[in-house]
Amino acid sequence: MSDFKMLGLSERLVTRLTENGITDPTPIQNRAIPVALEGRDLMGLAQTGTGKTAAFGLPLAQIMLTEQVKPGPRGVRGLVLAPTRELANQIFENLLMYLGKSHLRLNIVVGGKSIGAQIKRLERGTDILVATPGRLIDLMERRALDLGNTRFLVLDEADQMLDLGFIHALRKIAAVLPAERQTMLFSATMPKQMNEIAQTYLTSPVRVQVSPPGKAADKITQSVHFIAQSEKSGLLKELLGEHREELALVFSRTKHGAEKLKRNLESAGFAAESIHGNKSQGQRDRALKAFKEREARVLVATDVAARGIDIPDVRHVYNFDLPNVPDSYVHRIGRTARAGAEGRAVAFCSPDEAGLLKDIQKILKMDVPVASGRPWEGVQPSANKGKPANSPGKGRRRRPARGRGHERKAG
Structure with missing residues (x-):
């Protein structure tokens, strides 16, 4: 498959992508988009910077545009969870770009913003809601939204959610979601705890992995x-x-x-x-x-x-x-x-x-x-030395002074 149309995306979405200079799917998009469009649960593993947002955002946008369904008051049709405000904002901006001018209502709720204004925007219902777990829990406790009819769930950067201690918040959110839903989980790495999240959220997921966990980008x-x-x-x-x-x-x-x-x-x-x-x-x-x-x-x-x-x-x-x-x-x-x-x-x-x-x-x-410099004790190069470094020091080699082993704070 060489372009987005062959992956099953609508002419409308393909046009939007082309207008924004996006013509060739990345490997994770090639493999994840057809699975997502089939309605299957999906676990996507790919290194950072490989286009995971479009891998779930495009099929989610297409499904939402195709279905003749409107969210009820305070209702949410699709929920995208992200661990940080910056990532949530990035996802939201991408979704706006994919959809352009459409009838769909998109909302974002994150900490650090007025919760009163967010509650007001949620009253009419939301087609796709991008949220951080902490702020979503706050809104749930205030009965500002209803996840009882949420049919789509995306967990982005799930490994970082674990690192930030959001596992308890995720359990609380899962408890109010309907069992019949499509769930997509995306992550750059696969720590052992991820199995708990997968078992809690996903049903017979298709696993899509385009690079080994821990592998840095080739370029x-x-x-x-x-x-x-x-x-x-x-x-x-x-x-x-x-x-x-x-x-x-x-x-x-x-x-x-x-x-x-x-x-x-x-x-x-x-x-x-x-x-x-x-x-x-x-x-x-x-x-x-x-x-x-x-x-x-x-x-x-x-x-x-x-x-x-x-x-x-x-x-x-x-x-x-x-x-x-x-x-x-x-x-x-x-x-x-x-x-x-x-x-x-x-x-x-x-x-x-x-x-x-x-x-x-x-x-x-x-x-x-x-x-x-020379490796400190405890870091000895093995036989696999890799390619010579393109030293930013223009070929100079420095021999740093060896400190007393007491690490000071950065800066």
């Missing part, structure tokens, strides 16, 4: 610098200075560290923004807007806040701090090389992070090529 050039924590900031500025006109996403492990690093970069003359849990929704929206419109070329983020960032122009991802959860590394670097583009992922590894890098390399099933 991402990865490298690691072994460096003392105190020297990370200086190295980051040096590397960012080599591509000032290109967009770069920098990951910090903590909210405090992200804000401190952003201020540090600003003082060095970089146009930088930050998104993390201590920011209001309005501040996060403004930061993302500035980054998308290239008013800021550097965005410093924490893992949770970065879910839902879908900006094709991000060329560089820096792991200023390595993540505590190895799978998060895959999510992070998946923010670059979107939609088939090329990207670069650079990791900084301090002495205290040696074990974290070892865990990351284990799920990648490869050694991250070394750009500078």
